[in-house]
Amino acid sequence: MRKVLKEIYKKLYRHFGPQHWWPGDTPFEVIVGAILTQNTSWANVEKAIASLKSARVLSPGKLYALKSNRLAALVRPSGFYNLKAKRLRHFLNFLFKVYGGDLRRMFRQKSAKLREELLLVKGIGPETADSILLYAANKPIFVVDAYTKRILARHAIIKEGVGYYEVQRLFMESLKPNARLYNEYHALLVKLGKTFCKRAKPLCGECPIGKVKRQK
DNA sequence: CACCAGGCAAGTA
């Protein structure tokens, strides 16, 4: 089992190559993207980020100073705009209250502690918290999503319906704690999922990891 | 037309 996940990574990387995921200009942009992308395609998130940039408000202080309805209007292209405006606000409240609005200070916090704090923010669940830790803070925390579970289940590496933390632990106990690796691996799993592992039509025959030896 | 996209909170049982 320890080796299976490494083998899958190699196959995915050979097949798809590097994904250049989360090309945000700043860590703050990545965090905003992590909240806006919830249940939303990345293309629409980019439109929302672009509108924030053109309004020149894509920084913690500027965003914090916006009225809620103005913020909602700016993030409208990403969908769920009223909800997401609130969620951004909740995060900013936390950031300013606990870390004085200073992201670098926040990232200096121990990742386990920061993770707990992020999960207390309304609108930030496990996947978003881990995305922030990995993609914005560059901490070696593995991000699990629906594709990750589905792909592993299809290859009989896990059972259907296992919890987020079980899957996360599996990755983190099998791989060295390397943020660069976790970053690429998660992105590759999403890529594979979109290509071959949709719910409606499983195409595991053509899947590049289809022939991985499955052990228990 | 149905279904999905890089989820989460709140309500219910």
Added chain:
DNA sequence: TACTTGCATGGT
């Protein structure tokens, strides 16, 4: 604990 639903839009 484990489901269910609202949240809103744009692409395929």
